Amino acid sequence: MKCMIVYLKLGLILGLLLSASVTVKASISQDGYSQCESTVKKWASSSIGSEVKDNKHALRDLLFFLHVPRTGGRTYFHCFLKKLYSKSQECPRSYDKLKFNPRKPNCQLLSTHDDYSMMSKLPKEKTSVVTILRNPIDRVFSTYEFSVEVAARFLIHPNLTSVARTEKMVRNKTSGASTLDIWPWKYLVPWMREDLFARRDARKHRGQSHIVTNNPYDMEDMLMPLHKYINDAIARDIVHNGATFQIAGLTNNSYFVESHHVRHCVIKYEILGEYVLEVAKKRLDDMLYVGLTEKHKESATKFASVVGAQVISQHTKSEQSKSDALAQGDQTEVSSLAKDEAARENMTAGKLMEAYESCIISLRNTQATRRVNSLKQISPANFTKEGRREVPEVLIQEIASLNKLDVQLYEYAEQKFMDQHNIYAEKRTSTISTSSYPNFYTSSSSTFMSYLAIFSCLLLLFIFFLFVNAKRTSKIKL
Ligand SMILES: *[C@@H]1O[C@H](CO)[C@@H](O)[C@H](O)[C@H]1NC(C)=O
Ligand SMILES: *[C@@H]1O[C@H](CO)[C@@H](O)[C@H](O)[C@H]1NC(C)=O
Ligand SMILES: *[C@@H]1O[C@H](CO)[C@@H](O)[C@H](O)[C@H]1NC(C)=O
Numbered sequence: 001m002k003c004m005i006v007y008l009k010l011g012l013i014l015g016l017l018l019s020a021s022v023t024v025k026a027s028i029s030q031d032g033y034s035q036c037e038s039t040v041k042k043w044a045s046s047s048i049g050s051e052v053k054d055n056k057h058a059l060r061d062l063l064f065f066l067h068v069p070r071t072g073g074r075t076y077f078h079c080f081l082k083k084l085y086s087k088s089q090e091c092p093r094s095y096d097k098l099k100f101n102p103r104k105p106n107c108q109l110l111s112t113h114d115d116y117s118m119m120s121k122l123p124k125e126k127t128s129v130v131t132i133l134r135n136p137i138d139r140v141f142s143t144y145e146f147s148v149e150v151a152a153r154f155l156i157h158p159n160l161t162s163v164a165r166t167e168k169m170v171r172n173k174t175s176g177a178s179t180l181d182i183w184p185w186k187y188l189v190p191w192m193r194e195d196l197f198a199r200r201d202a203r204k205h206r207g208q209s210h211i212v213t214n215n216p217y218d219m220e221d222m223l224m225p226l227h228k229y230i231n232d233a234i235a236r237d238i239v240h241n242g243a244t245f246q247i248a249g250l251t252n253n254s255y256f257v258e259s260h261h262v263r264h265c266v267i268k269y270e271i272l273g274e275y276v277l278e279v280a281k282k283r284l285d286d287m288l289y290v291g292l293t294e295k296h297k298e299s300a301t302k303f304a305s306v307v308g309a310q311v312i313s314q315h316t317k318s319e320q321s322k323s324d325a326l327a328q329g330d331q332t333e334v335s336s337l338a339k340d341e342a343a344r345e346n347m348t349a350g351k352l353m354e355a356y357e358s359c360i361i362s363l364r365n366t367q368a369t370r371r372v373n374s375l376k377q378i379s380p381a382n383f384t385k386e387g388r389r390e391v392p393e394v395l396i397q398e399i400a401s402l403n404k405l406d407v408q409l410y411e412y413a414e415q416k417f418m419d420q421h422n423i424y425a426e427k428r429t430s431t432i433s434t435s436s437y438p439n440f441y442t443s444s445s446s447t448f449m450s451y452l453a454i455f456s457c458l459l460l461l462f463i464f465f466l467f468v469n470a471k472r473t474s475k476i477k478l
């Protein structure tokens with residue numbers, strides 16, 4: 001059954017490649033286009049062909065959390081992953097590729113904004129990937145708002161020279177990563193910051209301010225309006241279709257030199273985006289877990305039962321083998337982290353969920369306070385839910401059109417999520433399920449269905465034999 005599904009998918013992809021090339025050749029026929037087309041095709045077929053065929057529902061040694069910016073991944077990191085993995089199990093943080101250092105070959109958790117091309121640095125067959133997707137319109141709004149929020153923090157300085165000077169000093173003192181080291185903020189924030197300072201200087205020059213609107217998304221005097229933001233080259237390069245590009249491994253932060261050519265081709269010739277979308281969908285299919293920001297509660301529950309439960313049982317197993325090794329006199333590394341790991345060992349999926357719930361409340365409070373304080377700098381501009389509703393429909397349509405790939409990818413993920421959710425709910429109510437076997441929950445729908453099929457076949461055979469035997473014995477008796 002699995003084979004058939006794989007063949008069907010391959011057929012579909014081939015069909016798509018053929019049809020796309022036919023329709024496009026008719027309309028466009030530049031050299032640039034055909035060169036781009038072959039580049040993108042080559043990339044797509046090599047990307048799709050190189051997947052690990054193993055059971056994708058079982059947690060492998062390394063968990064790679066592919067964190068798409070503004071999807072709420074931070075709460076997963078702080079309130080789930082940090083409770084499941086100790087500091088010593090975390091791979092060196094690689095929120096910026098310049099800092100990535102695969103020095104710890106046996107680390108078990110990697111959480112980063114790096115794109116899928118990161119996999120080229122990791123043991124592929126030992127890595128499980130998880131991610132969260134968000135409605136692309138909301139993600140663009142949130143990206144804009146966060147760019148403004150972080151940039152506005154710097155308005156306490158009199159000018160950009162002063163910002164640069166303090167930054168240098170602070171950088172030298174603290175070793176922790178700042179938002180400005182992290183892709184894509186390291187591009188988006190300085191850009192927005194420069195713009196905010198320029199607008200403030202212009203206001204000072206003019207004297208009286210001319211604010212005639214109370215729409216925070218279009219307050220030219222105070223900040224870059226949303227419609228300007230989304231149409232800038234920087235936004236085209238790193239915001240729009242950002243989730244698809246990140247999952248395809250084609251962001252402007254990619255490890256592959258060729259991917260920059262592919263990305264430029266796809267931005268130039270929109271139709272080539274179909275190839276990227278197919279690769280991204282295939283990647284989602286192969287992930288251990290895909291959450292949705294909008295379905296927050298269900299996503300978190302699913303994360304705890306699919307990922308959390310397996311991490312817990314993985315730890316328990318490794319603890320077991322460690323104590324076995326100790327019992328055999330192999331006292332290589334009597335762990336200084338014993339206490340830490342004992343506490344984690346005590347964790348269950350249910351407790352994890354409880355810890356998560358209280359953790360997100362405090363995290364959200366901190367974030368809200370920070371935002372309010374920062375936005376005071378650009379008052380009367382303030383991002384509120386009511387403000388968002390005032391954004392004209394044409395602008396929303398424009399964002400959707402700039403994010404066509406992300407819109408389609410999100411719909412695909414939504415459908416998958418609903419399907420899995422229904423199966424999960426069925427399994428929960430079915431009599432077979434027992435909570436002590438988390439792996440059972442995570443087995444795919446297709447394996448579940450094939451077990452069911454095999455089971456019913458056996459049952460039929462059994463009944464058939466009973467029937468035949470009964471006939472035979474009755475005949476003999478006669
Ligand atoms: C920037 O502000 C500082 C005060 O912190 C001032 O000394 C300096 O002259 C200013 N620079 C410019 C270019 O205005
Ligand atoms: C940064 O700190 C080092 C010592 O830790 C010092 O030598 C250097 O001059 C400092 N650089 C700046 C720009 O302050
Ligand atoms: C990534 O995007 C930023 C902003 O557009 C740009 O400054 C930077 O050069 C880009 N990097 C690459 C590798 O394209």
Ligand SMILES: *[C@@H]1O[C@H](CO)[C@@H](O)[C@H](O)[C@H]1NC(C)=O
Nearest residue numbers: 339341342343344345346347
């Ligand atoms: C594990 O849980 C039990 C009961 O919930 C508690 O008594 C014990 O102290 C816990 N152990 C650790 C190491 O947290």
Ligand SMILES: *[C@@H]1O[C@H](CO)[C@@H](O)[C@H](O)[C@H]1NC(C)=O
Nearest residue numbers: 372375376379382383384385
């Ligand atoms: C901005 O709006 C939030 C509510 O969404 C409010 O708590 C905050 O005080 C407002 N900030 C300003 C400066 O008006």
